[in-house]
Amino acid sequence: MVHIKSMSDNAVHIPSLEKRTAGPGRPRSFDEAAALESAMHVFWQKGFEATSLDDLTKAMGLSRSSFYATFGCKQTLFLRALEHYSENGIRGLKEVAETAEDDPVDAMMQALSDPKGGPRGCLLVNCITELAPHDDKVAEIGRRHLENIETLFAAAIDPANPDAVRDRASAYSSLAIGTLALRKAGVPADRIARTLKQARTVLMSSTA
Amino acid sequence: MVHIKSMSDNAVHIPSLEKRTAGPGRPRSFDEAAALESAMHVFWQKGFEATSLDDLTKAMGLSRSSFYATFGCKQTLFLRALEHYSENGIRGLKEVAETAEDDPVDAMMQALSDPKGGPRGCLLVNCITELAPHDDKVAEIGRRHLENIETLFAAAIDPANPDAVRDRASAYSSLAIGTLALRKAGVPADRIARTLKQARTVLMSSTA
DNA sequence: GATGATCTGAAACGATCAGTCCAGAAATCA
DNA sequence: TGATTTCTGGACTGATCGTTTCAGATCATC
Numbered sequence: 001m002v003h004i005k006s007m008s009d010n011a012v013h014i015p016s017l018e019k020r021t022a023g024p025g026r027p028r029s030f031d032e033a034a035a036l037e038s039a040m041h042v043f044w045q046k047g048f049e050a051t052s053l054d055d056l057t058k059a060m061g062l063s064r065s066s067f068y069a070t071f072g073c074k075q076t077l078f079l080r081a082l083e084h085y086s087e088n089g090i091r092g093l094k095e096v097a098e099t100a101e102d103d104p105v106d107a108m109m110q111a112l113s114d115p116k117g118g119p120r121g122c123l124l125v126n127c128i129t130e131l132a133p134h135d136d137k138v139a140e141i142g143r144r145h146l147e148n149i150e151t152l153f154a155a156a157i158d159p160a161n162p163d164a165v166r167d168r169a170s171a172y173s174s175l176a177i178g179t180l181a182l183r184k185a186g187v188p189a190d191r192i193a194r195t196l197k198q199a200r201t202v203l204m205s206s207t208a
Numbered sequence: 209m210v211h212i213k214s215m216s217d218n219a220v221h222i223p224s225l226e227k228r229t230a231g232p233g234r235p236r237s238f239d240e241a242a243a244l245e246s247a248m249h250v251f252w253q254k255g256f257e258a259t260s261l262d263d264l265t266k267a268m269g270l271s272r273s274s275f276y277a278t279f280g281c282k283q284t285l286f287l288r289a290l291e292h293y294s295e296n297g298i299r300g301l302k303e304v305a306e307t308a309e310d311d312p313v314d315a316m317m318q319a320l321s322d323p324k325g326g327p328r329g330c331l332l333v334n335c336i337t338e339l340a341p342h343d344d345k346v347a348e349i350g351r352r353h354l355e356n357i358e359t360l361f362a363a364a365i366d367p368a369n370p371d372a373v374r375d376r377a378s379a380y381s382s383l384a385i386g387t388l389a390l391r392k393a394g395v396p397a398d399r400i401a402r403t404l405k406q407a408r409t410v411l412m413s414s415t416a
Numbered sequence: 417g418a419t420g421a422t423c424t425g426a427a428a429c430g431a432t433c434a435g436t437c438c439a440g441a442a443a444t445c446a
Numbered sequence: 447t448g449a450t451t452t453c454t455g456g457a458c459t460g461a462t463c464g465t466t467t468c469a470g471a472t473c474a475t476c
Binding site for chain 3: 447448449450451452453454455456457458459460461462463464465466467468469470471472473474475476
């Protein structure tokens with residue numbers, strides 16, 4: 001732990017957000033979005049605390065100087081990575097629901113419980129667990145993410161009246177997220193699938 | 209991160225386990241079990257990585273020397289703390305189920321979702337999220353813990369034939385654990401309670 | 417070619433980390 | 447009393463941490 005004056009401090013300066021107009025000078029030789037994506041994957045794999053600046057610069061292919069000139073500091077990059085992850089994740093989940101062949105709810109639960117990230121689970125759930133209790137910004141991003149997931153579930157359950165099934169949507173969401181712990185602990189995938197299917201069958205058969 | 213040669217290495221030396229026979233010399237002036245308990249709470253609050261030796265010794269009321277003489281190193285203490293937590297937690301959950309006035313399953317879900325640890329959630333779920341993918345020992349302790357929870361649920365659902373309702377027990381367990389993420393993200397308690405109640409009602413009404 | 421922005425790589429900063437070691441005080445037993 | 451063990455507290459090691467700074471190379475515009 002270093003003197004990072006609480007990651008929750010407001011008004012962090014993010015240099016790269018003031019896009020400079022094309023003019024004289026050497027142009028940026030790396031793709032900022034691609035670098036952000038790479039950083040996200042590192043945070044995803046190792047968590048915030050365990051990710052070092054060397055890990056980041058190595059994965060992003062940047063020198064330390066460019067890193068700080070572009071992203072300000074580790075925490076702001078981290079928050080941007082979280083936002084990026086959330087946007088991507090929600091968009092992806094929406095697509096899963098829309099392109100599902102028969103049961104969109106089932107497809108969403110599958111996608112949440114067995115994410116493309118593999119055993120890394122969901123970056124935001126990881127971060128909520130690791131940091132949210134001590135960091136308001138992370139908590140808020142996490143809350144928004146969970147809320148968006150619930151909204152998608154509600155829409156999938158009853159497109160005509162999603163507000164009425166909000167609690168059930170929340171239950172689906174929580175259940176899928178809960179199975180991530182099983183997966184990370186090494187419980188075999190088929191057992192998790194059975195758990196999910198069982199719950200889905202029961203919840204589906206009910207109209208409550 | 210330091211050179212901790214992977215926490216998963218086997219055969220870690222734990223000095224305190226060779227209990228010394230009462231003989232000459234100054235007797236130990238602190239309660240090892242109480243110190244372990246204190247350490248557990250620190251890990252619970254901050255996680256493994258973010259907990260420093262100073263945090264530990266301060267909370268445990270030990271000098272650095274006594275700490276290392278008694279517990280060997282941070283990792284072994286940590287693993288002992290996890291075991292201690294799991295035993296306590298399972299015993300407590302069992303008691304909750306046994307002393308529940310009407311619905312033991314409901315009482316268990318409440319206890320899991322709103323643990324005595326408050327916003328810290330469940331220590332083992334936290335550790336699974338933070339460390340299990342990179343640490344076999346943590347993963348194994350976590351897996352055992354989750355399994356024990358499921359067993360308790362199964363016994364509460366159908367004491368006569370718990371094996372038959374294992375999947376449903378797993379669903380209850382995962383759901384309760386999933387709501388911990390909501391809690392940590394700062395979702396209001398009453399909304400979480402509604403989610404839980406909704407799922408419980410539905411799952412209860414079914415015999416599947 | 418000059419200017420200016422960005423690049424690189426490396427060095428250095430102060431701080432914190434886990435873990436070791438030591439000297440002296442304190443407390444028990446023979 | 448003497449032997450033995452644990453106590454405390456602080457100094458120390460070697461490493462890593464996030465961050466800053468700098469000199470020199472590079473590449474675009476004027």
